[in-house]
Amino acid sequence: MSKPSTIEKDIYLPQLAAIEKRRLMNATEMYLRLKMDEGPLDYVPGQFVEVSVPGVGESPITVSSSPTQKEYFELVVRRIGNVTIAIHRLRIGDKVGIRGPYGNGAYPVEEAKGRNLVFICGGIGLVPQRSFVNYVLDNRDDYGEITVLLGTKCMAQRFFQSELDGWSHREDIHFMETVDEADDCWQGNVGVVTTLIPKIERELTSALVFICGPPVMYKFVLLALNEAKVPRENIFLNLERKMKCGVGKCGHCQINNLYVCIDGPVFRYSDLAVAPEAI
């Protein structure tokens, strides 16, 4: 038998976490509240963890709760492949493996202090952004005005509804929402998320803008921000990819020379000018 490695902690060795709460939020999105067996998870908004189900595999999932919440952390998992289907089958009390948190380029929590912030989210892109939004709401005095724009495909796909209702009733956060396809029950804005951008021109000046959504969204949001004359240094893109190993070995998440798992997942747009694969 080979001797166990004594050089460093094994980077592929997961820690166990137990599921405390689970709730299906719409047809495909599962909310999970987890607690690490050994001490709280120490993370920054925007960082992700590798969630593993024994015998099935591992998936990178961005933490959705704010680190101001120390007791537990929250994930939102869309049912889309083998691992995420297995995660959806788990029950309260079941254990999953957690590696991480990973991502040295998480949200610029310090740089954003005192600035006005604009969050542009598309669909499940709300999940990583929610971590930073709630972090800002928990440290409200440190930050300027907050604006959150959310675009969802249709009414049935909305999630975190009660939390979003809470945001829309708060005085200290400006929340706007739109759906792509309206139905009889929806009375709000209709259209893709870019249609909301001209409405917040005042907020966009001198604000830091954070974008997260499906790949197709970035191009159009960036065009709209360009039209609103937002400088590239003020735009941050959350570029999630297939972060398979999470530690810069496998290359699945590479965008030219950048590794999303190490250098990201949040990138400043001006740093990406020479990376044609990014957008």
Add this chain to the structure above:
Amino acid sequence: MKSGSRERAWDGCLLDGFAKVAGGHDFRKNRADRFRHRLYRKGKYVPAKIGGEIACVGCGRCIDACLPDIANPVNVYNRLVDDLGLE
């Protein structure tokens, strides 16, 4: 658990779907993009990150296996230097 087995699966940056994400979007869908990425990775990205001239051990297996005879990294890098004057 009383027993287990070690499973291995083929993977490689030239294979279709290497950069595909769960939502279905493939960030390097074209063969040319993946070929470019492979050579950039061996010739530029990895050396820039950890030093050294080239991140290729020179085993030659890609040259043996390549039927259209385009994989030889020596030829590619030499042509980049000779024809295009790249460093």
